[in-house]
Amino acid sequence: MVKIHQLVAAGNIGVLWHPETSTSLLNTYTIEYRKTTRRRMQYQLGIGGAYMRSFFPNAYEVDQDGEVHSRPLGSAGYFGPTNFIGYGRYRIFPRTFQWWHVRVAGTYLIGYNAYITLYLTAELRLGFHKKPSGE
Amino acid sequence: MRSLLITLSVLTAFTSCQKTDLGGLRETIYAKNNGADMPIYVRGNGASKCFVILVHGGPGGNGLEYSVGKSQELMEEEMAFAYWDQRGQGMAQGYYTSNEVTVSQMANDLKAVVLTMKAHYGDDSKIFIMGHSWGGTLGTKFMIDSNNQQLVSGWIEADGAHDIPKLNIDGVELFRKVAAEQIAERNSTNAWTDILDWANDINTNSISVAEGGEINEKAYEAEELLLNDGVLASGDDNSYAPLLSPTNLLTSTITGNLTSGLLDPEVESTSLTDSLYKIAIPCLFLWGKYDFVVAPQLGVDAYNLVSSTDKTLVVFQESGHSPMVNEPELFAQEIIDFVEKHK
Numbered sequence: 059m060v061k062i063h064q065l066v067a068a069g070n071i072g073v074l075w076h077p078e079t080s081t082s083l084l085n086t087y088t089i090e091y092r093k094t095t096r097r098r099m100q101y102q103l104g105i106g107g108a109y110m111r112s113f114f115p116n117a118y119e120v121d122q123d124g125e126v127h128s129r130p131l132g133s134a135g136y137f138g139p140t141n142f143i144g145y146g147r148y149r150i151f152p153r154t155f156q157w158w159h160v161r162v163a164g165t166y167l168i169g170y171n172a173y174i175t176l177y178l179t180a181e182l183r184l185g186f187h188k189k190p191s192g193e
Numbered sequence: 194m195r196s197l198l199i200t201l202s203v204l205t206a207f208t209s210c211q212k213t214d215l216g217g218l219r220e221t222i223y224a225k226n227n228g229a230d231m232p233i234y235v236r237g238n239g240a241s242k243c244f245v246i247l248v249h250g251g252p253g254g255n256g257l258e259y260s261v262g263k264s265q266e267l268m269e270e271e272m273a274f275a276y277w278d279q280r281g282q283g284m285a286q287g288y289y290t291s292n293e294v295t296v297s298q299m300a301n302d303l304k305a306v307v308l309t310m311k312a313h314y315g316d317d318s319k320i321f322i323m324g325h326s327w328g329g330t331l332g333t334k335f336m337i338d339s340n341n342q343q344l345v346s347g348w349i350e351a352d353g354a355h356d357i358p359k360l361n362i363d364g365v366e367l368f369r370k371v372a373a374e375q376i377a378e379r380n381s382t383n384a385w386t387d388i389l390d391w392a393n394d395i396n397t398n399s400i401s402v403a404e405g406g407e408i409n410e411k412a413y414e415a416e417e418l419l420l421n422d423g424v425l426a427s428g429d430d431n432s433y434a435p436l437l438s439p440t441n442l443l444t445s446t447i448t449g450n451l452t453s454g455l456l457d458p459e460v461e462s463t464s465l466t467d468s469l470y471k472i473a474i475p476c477l478f479l480w481g482k483y484d485f486v487v488a489p490q491l492g493v494d495a496y497n498l499v500s501s502t503d504k505t506l507v508v509f510q511e512s513g514h515s516p517m518v519n520e521p522e523l524f525a526q527e528i529i530d531f532v533e534k535h536k
Contacts, residue, residue, distance in 0.1 A: 076439050077439075078221050078234065078439040079221065079232060079284050079439050079440075079441075080223075080230075080232070080284070080286070112230070112286055114223035114225075114230055114232075115220075115221055115222070115223065116220065116221065116222035116223060116313065117222070117223040117224075117225060117230070118222065118223065118224055118225065118309040118312055118313065119225040119226070120224065120225070120226045120304075120305035120308055120309065124304070124308060126308050126309060126311075126312040128312070129225065132223055132225060132230065134230050134286050134287055134288055135288075136288065169288045169289075170286060170287075170288070170448070171229075171280070171281040171285065171286060171287060171289075171448045171451070171452065172281060172287075172289050172290055172291045172293065172294055172451075172452075172455075173291070173448065173451045175444070175447055175448055175451075176447060177444065178443060
C-alpha cells in the first residue's frame, strides 16, 4: 500500500439550528488537500470561501420613522474565507462504512456584528457507501 | 428554489416555539434596527400583559445571563421578562459598521425593542425597563432621549452605571470606608489593609482609564472577601447557567469583547447625572450596599435628581453589585410590588 495524495474541490451545506435562536445555513466551497498514510489514516487541510445565511423567527423591522413591520422570513447573510483541518480513517477498498473523520473549521464572517467574526465548527463526518455487490 | 423556501419556512416555524398559553410564555422574537438583528427571549407570565425588558450589563454580556435564579423564578410567575441581547452581544447578529456601535444607537435599539414588543404583544401591553450595571447607562440614555419614556410604564435601575466618571470616584470612597470598617471588625484584615492602601493611593481628582479597570477588578475581589466573611448573603449559585443557555459562549465572547472594545472610549466618559431631571415616570432604584462597581451613592443621586413624583430607592443590606443574586427574594418582591402598582 502506498501513500496517497489528493487535491479535491468540495462543496458543503450545513444547518445550524437551535429552537430558541436563529436557524443558519452554512455553505462552504473548498479546495482540500488529503493525505492518506500507509496505515490508512487521513490528514486533511482545506481553504476556501463560505456563505452563511441566518433566518430569524418572529422578526420585526423598525424603520427610520419608528414604524414596525413584520418580517416573516427575516434574515441576514455573511461571506467570508474558511479553512479547516481534519483527521480520520479512510478505507481504500469498498466497504459499507468507508470512512470517518473529524474536522475543525474556522470561518471568518465578514461584517458579522460590524467585525470579522471567527465562527468555529467541529464536525464528525461519516462516509457510508452502498455495500459493493459480490461481498 | 420553491422547495428551498418551503423548507426554510417550516424550519422557521419550528424555531418560533410559541406556546398558545401565554401564562407560561417562552418564545423568541427578533428586532431588526439599523442593521442589527437582536433576539429577545420572552419568558414568564405573558397573560399578565406586563413585560419587563431586561437591559443586560457589560458591555459584552447577554440577556439570558439574567434568566436563571430564584428572583427570576418568582418574578416570571407574576409577569414576563424580555431578555434582550444588545447589538453586537450575545446571539445578536447583523451587518453594520463600527460607526453604528454607539451609546445613542444602542438607546435607539432599545426603543426599537419596546416598539417590537408592543407590535407583537399588543399596544395594551405594559412595558417596564430594568437596567443592570451597563444596562443602567443604556436605560438612562433611553429615558432621557426625546419622548421615549412615554412608551413605558416604569424605569427600574438596578446598580446602574449612569455616570461612569462619578462611579469610579464614589467606588474609591466606598473602598476606603468599608475597608476601615472591616479592619475594625477584624474580618480578613490583611486583605482589607492592602485594599485600603491601594484605595488611599488613588487620586480621585484624576482617575485614569487603567485605574477605572483596576477599580472594577478590585470590586469583585472585595465582594468575595465579604461573601467569605458572611457580610454578603450567599444567595443563588448561578454558575452553571451558561451551560444551559442557548447562547453560544464562543461567539458571544468574541463579539461581546469586540463590541465592548469599540464602546469603551465613549462609555468611560459617559455622564448622565445632569440629565436625570428629564425622567418623570415612576422609578425604582435598587442597589447593593456593598456595590463597589457602581456605588450606592449613584442610586441616591438618581433618586434625588429624577423629577418623578413616584420613586423608590431600596438599598439591600447584604448585597454587592448583583442584589438579584445575593438577596433574590427581597429583590423580586420589590419589582413585583412596583410592577403591580404601575401596570
